Amino acid sequence: MEQDRKPATISSASEADWRSLQHQEFVEQIDLLIRTAHMIRTALNNSFAQLEINEVRYAALKVIDAIRESGCSQSELARKLGQSESNICTLIERMESDRLVIRQQSQKDRRKRVLQVTAEGAQILERVKEYHGTVSQRLLAALSQDQRRQLTGMLQTLLKAAQIQRTQRETVRTVSDSPAPYALRDVPAA
Template sequence: MEQESSTKFDAMSGPADWRSLQHHESVEQIDLLIRTAHLIRVALNQSFSQLEINEVRYSALKVIDSVTEAGCSQSELARKLGQSESNICTLIERMEGDQLVIRRQSQKDRRKRVLEVTEQGAQLLERVKTFHGIVSQRLLASLSADQRRQLNGMLQSLLKTAHIQRSQRETVKTFPDTDGPFPFQGTPAA
């Protein structure tokens, strides 16, 4: 009976009741991942706050800085950060006001404007990377080099799957609205 229930869940053919999923190994693993990610985020945000920057601004600076050749458009930044273009527009306006980024005309396409990290933004990014590195080393200190490589591979696989599901909106298709504790309605949160 348990084998049949597990097979139904694995095949994603529609579990009969959300309560049967509560103790499923996959649910427990994702819950553990979420709790771990939350604690890591808290540790990083504490170090970021010392530099008067938040996680979103750090991520934006990092993406913009990595796209150096043609410049980074706001739509590309929104896509890479998994945010709406309107949210990114507001973020960029604020970061521009704080002199962390500038918008300039694209050299490849004069109709477009691209984002560029300012000297002040680049200096801040380097300081944040240093803090981030220290916190990251402390958090991963209990793992061997082999465990770190394995973790990296597993996280890359999980991230790829999450991106695919998000782009295909399988979450909504797979789990129709239910009477469970977390009914899916409309588009999943970003």
């Protein structure tokens, strides 16, 4: 009977075991989040492909359209998408040749050029939003309204933590330091 009792203090060995279990739980949670994001991305990309657009172009159109009043600079777009300015430059050149966006002189600062969504880009953006909404609704239908609210809060918190970690360079290894075969940031935009 005495063996069933738990000690009042945790030994350093059992604390290490607890930390290891906690570490494993964190890893499993992030892995689950990554797998879920991959499945969602696949579902959305299948919808986007029907409209001959990809998620990077969709995200760019969405950002540019959202700040059309003041105009979106390439550097601002790069920051909002978490991409390098050289990748964004390539993306914008391709999107310009496909008549989705144009570069114009800023009305507020004549020295700057800003991006604007063209009529054709706006049309595609609206169609993609419809597809996106349908797929999103189907995927999130498994959750109650309260669960969706909680999910939004948790994801916003995780995103903020990831952004802070990225800006402070607190990651264990950055992609440039890593021998991993897959680049995780500054992926060339299409």
